[in-house]
Amino acid sequence: MEKHSTEQLNAVCSQVRRDILRMVHACQSGHPGASLGCTEFFVALYFDQMKHDSSFNPDGKGEDLFFLSNGHISPVWYSVLSRSGYFDTEELKTFRKINSRLQGHPATEEGLPGIRVASGSLGQGLSVAIGAALAKKINGDDRLVYALMGDGEQQEGQIWEAAMCAPHHKVDNLIASIDVNGQQIDGPTKEIMNLLDLKAKWEAFGWEVIVTENGNEIAQVIKSLEKAKSLLGNGKPVLNLLHTDMGYGVDFMVGTHKWHGVAPNDEQLENALGQLEETLGDY
Amino acid sequence: MEKILDTKYTYTEKKDTRSGFGDGFLEVGKKNKNVVGLCADLIGSLKMGAFQNEFPDRFFQVGISEANMMGLAAGLTIGGKIPYTGTFANFSTGRVYDQIRQSIAYSEKNVKICASHAGLTLGEDGATHQILEDVGMMKMLPNMTVINPCDYNQTKAATIAIADHEGPVYLRFGRPKWPIFTPADQPFEIGKAWKMIEGTDVTIFATGHLVWEAVVAEAMLREEGISVELINIHTIKPLDTAAVLASVAKTGCAVTAEEHQFNGGLGDIIAQTLVRNQPVPQEFIGVDDSFGESGKPEELLEKYGLNAENIVKAAKKAIARK
Ligand SMILES: Cc1ncc(C[n+]2csc(CCOP(=O)(O)OP(=O)(O)O)c2C)c(N)n1
Ligand SMILES: [Mg+2]
Numbered sequence: 096m097e098k099h100s101t102e103q104l105n106a107v108c109s110q111v112r113r114d115i116l117r118m119v120h121a122c123q124s125g126h127p128g129a130s131l132g133c134t135e136f137f138v139a140l141y142f143d144q145m146k147h148d149s150s151f152n153p154d155g156k157g158e159d160l161f162f163l164s165n166g167h168i169s170p171v172w173y174s175v176l177s178r179s180g181y182f183d184t185e186e187l188k189t190f191r192k193i194n195s196r197l198q199g200h201p202a203t204e205e206g207l208p209g210i211r212v213a214s215g216s217l218g219q220g221l222s223v224a225i226g227a228a229l230a231k232k233i234n235g236d237d238r239l240v241y242a243l244m245g246d247g248e249q250q251e252g253q254i255w256e257a258a259m260c261a262p263h264h265k266v267d268n269l270i271a272s273i274d275v276n277g278q279q280i281d282g283p284t285k286e287i288m289n290l291l292d293l294k295a296k297w298e299a300f301g302w303e304v305i306v307t308e309n310g311n312e313i314a315q316v317i318k319s320l321e322k323a324k325s326l327l328g329n330g331k332p333v334l335n336l337l338h339t340d341m342g343y344g345v346d347f348m349v350g351t352h353k354w355h356g357v358a359p360n361d362e363q364l365e366n367a368l369g370q371l372e373e374t375l376g377d378y
Numbered sequence: 379m380e381k382i383l384d385t386k387y388t389y390t391e392k393k394d395t396r397s398g399f400g401d402g403f404l405e406v407g408k409k410n411k412n413v414v415g416l417c418a419d420l421i422g423s424l425k426m427g428a429f430q431n432e433f434p435d436r437f438f439q440v441g442i443s444e445a446n447m448m449g450l451a452a453g454l455t456i457g458g459k460i461p462y463t464g465t466f467a468n469f470s471t472g473r474v475y476d477q478i479r480q481s482i483a484y485s486e487k488n489v490k491i492c493a494s495h496a497g498l499t500l501g502e503d504g505a506t507h508q509i510l511e512d513v514g515m516m517k518m519l520p521n522m523t524v525i526n527p528c529d530y531n532q533t534k535a536a537t538i539a540i541a542d543h544e545g546p547v548y549l550r551f552g553r554p555k556w557p558i559f560t561p562a563d564q565p566f567e568i569g570k571a572w573k574m575i576e577g578t579d580v581t582i583f584a585t586g587h588l589v590w591e592a593v594v595a596e597a598m599l600r601e602e603g604i605s606v607e608l609i610n611i612h613t614i615k616p617l618d619t620a621a622v623l624a625s626v627a628k629t630g631c632a633v634t635a636e637e638h639q640f641n642g643g644l645g646d647i648i649a650q651t652l653v654r655n656q657p658v659p660q661e662f663i664g665v666d667d668s669f670g671e672s673g674k675p676e677e678l679l680e681k682y683g684l685n686a687e688n689i690v691k692a693a694k695k696a697i698a699r700k
Contacts, residue, residue, distance in 0.1 A: 122502055124501070124502040125502070166506065191502040191504070191672045191673075192672065192673060193671065193673030193674065193677045193681065195671075195672060197672075198504040198505065198506075198671060199502050199503040199506075199672040200503065200504050200506040200507070202504065202505060202506070204505070204669065215504070216469065216473065216506055216507075217442055218442070247419060247441070247442050250441035250442040250443045251442055251443060252443060252445055252446065279419055279441075279442065281419050281420070281439065287419055287439055287441050288419075288440065288441025288442070288443070
C-alpha cells in the first residue's frame with residue numbers, strides 16, 4: 096500500500112467528518128460527538144496502519160482486524176469503511192433507515208462488509224477482540240488485532256474481566272485503544288463515575304500502556320500506533336490512552352457531552368459543514 | 379384524505395411513556411421517603427432528573443455498570459429502602475439476568491426494575507437495543523411481577539402503585555411519543571385486567587403500546603359489524619386468569635397483541651391459560667422469532683406486522699376458526 100501524506104490523511108478526515116454530520120442529520124438520530132472525536136484514529140487505522148482487504152473476508156485470515164466496542168460511534172466507522180472501498184458511499188444515505196445494512200449500531204445480520212460482530216451494548220468488544228487475537232495465534236497468523244472502547248465504557252465490569260484475561264494468556268498481538276474524551280451521556284466521566292488513573296489501572300492489570308496526548312492530530316495518532324506495534328510480541332497486550340475532544344472539528348460541538356447523541360438541525364448542519372472542506376466529494 | 383375512525387378512546391396529546399415513569403417517580407418519591415433511585419448513565423433518557431434534583435441524597439448515579447446497579451439495589455432493600463433502577467429494557471434484563479435472578483428474585487428483594495426503550499418502537503438505534511425477549515425472561519422468574527403499561531397516564535399510575543407492592547417488579551415502558559388515551563386519575567391495581575371495551579365476537583388481549591393499536595383495530599372492525607371485546611393486560615404476571623376466561627367464554631376466540639417475541643410473551647401465557655382451562659382459537663400479534671432493525675417506530679410496527687391493520691386481520695382469522 097502506498098503511504099499517504101499527512102496532508103492527504105487530513106483531507107480524508109475532513110470528508111469523513113462531513114459524512115458523519117450528513118448521516119446523522121438525514122435520519123435525525125445517531126451519535127456525532129465521539130464519531131467526530133475519533134475520526135483521526137479511524138483514518139489512521141484504515142488509511143495508514145492496517146493491512147486489510149476491502150473485498151472483505153469475514154475470517155480476516157492474514158489481515159489486521161478491527162473491533163469497535165463503543166458501537167454507537169458507527170457513523171465514523173461506516174464513513175471510513177465506505178471511503179476505503181468496502182461499499183459504495185451512496186449507501187451512507189441509508190444510515191439508520193428501515194431496510195438498511197447500516198444499522199444504528201454495527202450489525203452482521205445483513206452482511207455489511209467490514210463488520211465482524213455486532214456492538215452497541217457496551218463493554219463486550221474487548222473480549223471479542225481477545226478471542227480473535229487468540230484465534231490468530233492458534234492459526235499461526237502474525238497479523239494484529241485492534242480494538243476501540245469508550246472511556247465511559249470503562250465503567251462496565253466485563254472490561255476488567257477482559258483486562259485481566261489478555262495478559263494472562265499472553266495476548267501480545269492486540270492493540271486496544273480507549274477514546275479518552277472525558278464525556279459520556281449524562282455528563283463528564285469525572286462527575287458520573289470517576290475513572291481515576293486509567294494508566295495505573297491498566298498497568299496494574301499487566302498491559303503495556305501508552306498515551307496519545309492529542310488524538311486529533313493524525314501524525315501523533317500514527318506515531319502512537321507505530322510505538323504500540325513495537326511493544327508487541329513480548330507477552331503483553333498494548334493499551335493506548337487516546338485523548339480526543341468529543342465533537343472535534345465543529346466549533347459548537349466540541350468538548351461537551353451535549354452532542355454525544357444528538358443530531359444537528361438544518362441550520363446547525365449548514366454551519367458545521369461550512370467549517371469542513373469537501374475534499375473527496377459528498378456522497 | 380385519511381378516514382377519521384370513531385375510536386372508543388381518543389387523545390388530544392401524545393407523550394412518551396418514559397415521561398409517565400419520570401413524573402410518577404417524582405410523585406412516589408414525595409409520598410414515600412423509602413423510595414430511592416439508581417441509574418446507569420441514562421438519567422435524561424429515563425426522565426429521572428426531577429427526582430434526582432428533589433432528592434439528591436436518595437439517588438445514585440452508578441455510571442455504565444448495570445450488573446453493579448442490580449446488586450446495589452438488592453442491598454438497599456436490606457436497609458428498608460425501595461429502590462427503583464433505571465436503564466434501557468435490554469440492559470435491565472438480558473444484560474443482568476443472573477444478578478436479578480439470584481440477588482433479587484430468588485432472594486425476594488423489593489426492587490423495582492424500571493425499563494425504558496423496550497421493543498421495536500425504540501426505533502433508529504436498532505436491534506442491539508430493541509429487546510423483544512424481556513417479558514419472557516422476567517415472567518419466567520419466580521416471585522417477579524411483570525407490568526407493561528400502555529400510555530403516559532397508565533405508566534405514571536403504575537410507577538406510583540408498585541411502591542406499595544412488596545416484592546420484585548419489572549416495569550416496562552418505551553421511548554416514542556404515544557397517544558394518551560387513558561384517564562389521568564385512573565386507579566392502578568396490579569394483577570387486575572381492565573376491560574376497556576365490551577364485545578361479543580372476539581377478545582383482543584393487548585399490552586403496552588399495542589393497546590392503542592387495538593383501540594384503533596376495534597373501531598375498524600366495528601365498521602365491518604364485528605363486535606370486539608378489548609382487555610388491557612397491563613399486568614402480564616400475575617395474569618388475571620378469571621378475566622381472561624370470562625371474556626373468551628363469551629366471545630369464543632382470542633387475539634393477543636404485544637411488542638415482543640411470540641416466544642415467551644403475553645400470547646404465550648394467554649395460550650397456556652386457555653389450553654389448560656378452556657381451549658379456543660387464538661391468533662398472535664408480535665414478532666415472529668426475529669431481531670428488529672433501525673427505522674421509525676411506525677415503519678417498524680408495519681414491517682413486523684404489529685399495527686392495527688394486522689390486528690384486524692388476526693381478529694377475522696380467529697373468528698373464522700371458531
Ligand atoms: C450496556 C450499555 N449500557 C448503556 C448504554 C447506553 N449508552 C450508550 S453510549 C453511553 C455512554 C458511553 O460513554 P463513552 O464510552 O464515554 O462514549 P462517548 O459518550 O464518549 O461516545 C451509554 C450509557 C449502552 N449502549 N450499553
Ligand atoms: Mg467518552
